Amino acid sequence: MKKNLAITFTAITLVGLSLSPMLSASASDSGVDMPDAFGDEVNNVIFLIPDGFSTAYADSYRLFKEDGPPIWEEKQMLKGMVATHSADSLITDSAAAGTALATGVKTNNGVIGYSPEGEELESIVDLARQAGKKNGLVATSTINHATPAAFAASVEGRNDYEGIAKQLIHHDGIDLLLGGGREQFQSPEQGGIREDGVDLIGEAEDNGFTYMETKRDLLATEADSSKKFLGLFADDALLANFGPSIIEPSLAQMTSFAIDHLSQSDEGFFLMVEGSQIDWVGHDNDAAYAMKDTHAFEEAVKLAVDFAEQDKETLVVIVGDHDTGGLSIQPDDEFNPSNLHDVSMTGADMIQLVDHSFSNLEEVITEETSMTFSGDELERIKKSNDPKMALNTLVSEKAGMAWTSDNHTAIDVPIYAYGPQSTNFTGTIDNTDVFQGIRQALIGN
Ligand SMILES: [Zn+2]
DSSP states (O other): OHHHHHHHHHHHHHHSOOOOTTOOOOOOOSOOOOOTTOOSOOSEEEEEEETBOOHHHHHHHHHHOSSSSOHHHHTTOEEEEEEOOOSSOSSOOHHHHHHHHHHSOOOOTTOBSBOTTOOBOOOHHHHHHHTTOEEEEEEEEETTSHHHHTTTOOBSSTTOHHHHHHHHHHOTTOOEEEEEOGGGGSOGGGTOOOTTOOOHHHHHHHTTEEEEOSHHHHHHOOOOTTOEEEEEOSSSSOOOOSSOOSSSOOHHHHHHHHHHHHTTOTTOEEEEEEETTHHHHHHHTOHHHHHHHHHHHHHHHHHHHHHHHHHSSEEEEEEOSSEESOOEEOOOSSSSGGGGTTOOSOHHHHHHHSOTTOTTHHHHHHHHHOOOOOHHHHHHHHHOSSHHHHHHHHHHHTTTEEOSOSSEEOOOEEEEEESTTGGGGOEEEEHHHHHHHHHHHHTOO
């Protein structure tokens, strides 16, 4: 039972727990299938950001998975730990964290693309463009949300969504934008919410972008290196990924299109892919959503790794911008993350289905979680002034998972890398060092 010994050791090291060998999940063996053909040359970087992801998410996900270790363990991608504090706070927000990862400069919480002194910063997208490379940004949030924004916009306040959207489509280094946020690119007459009344999708088309609006559009469109692509697949963020959507593409489908398109350039490319909603999971303490969104993220990582193995000159980097939720795990035979497989929707969505008198509470949550709830547990939800959080806390307990916060925390986050120059990220490093490692690989000194 070598595999079970491996996981027990890892879990004890991280959170001081012991695991039953009955659990089927397994960490990878040391005999990794590592292609030895990687040289030192980097032409492309695929930077995947699971927003809010910590080691406890990784450990939970290892126990949740039933078909072998996560790709980052199978390929032994773990390189080090990253400190995430911002210029003005030990606990960063996504704007300052995104700016550090994209530009190598720590700024104040809430600020995107400017230093604390107000100096406009150059991002890795700017540097890649100057080196003749193509750039793409992919997210499951609105595409003008803080993390993707940090790579191609500069605003004093992260809530300037109209300003960010405009900068993204006019940035001369951006060749591809895929995510949500359609209403922030449209005037009220078009069904959007832009207060300036501008038709930004029209402006994007005038600026050379081909526009896509549905999964069908994305899957039917040929990648074409002479074109730029704007895909806005939802009015607001994309749906929580509890299974395939008819209308919206998955993160993996967007990532696949992005790699197909950007890799047609001989000069190379930089692609940022954000698993945006892992952070929202942490804010809501929603264990099932955490596992489902990490799964959707892993599917995108697999595509990046496959491409890197074929291409040989692609560096893949994975790091969260900070932890969200302060998750820990105390699993045993009865209560562990594998209990979350049959949960069909977020806790927030379940509470939406419950009437004001809670008369259908038990029916809804039993059906949508495939778990049983005692009378005391149902009372805990009914009596709470935040029934969604009470439900999510209970479901997390039934998965052996517990949260210490409904916000970001200050703990370091794990960094994973694969391909040439993946050792640029070894040890305990700062979030600004992540930028330096990517810059050094993609641009050189
Ligand atoms: Zn974040």
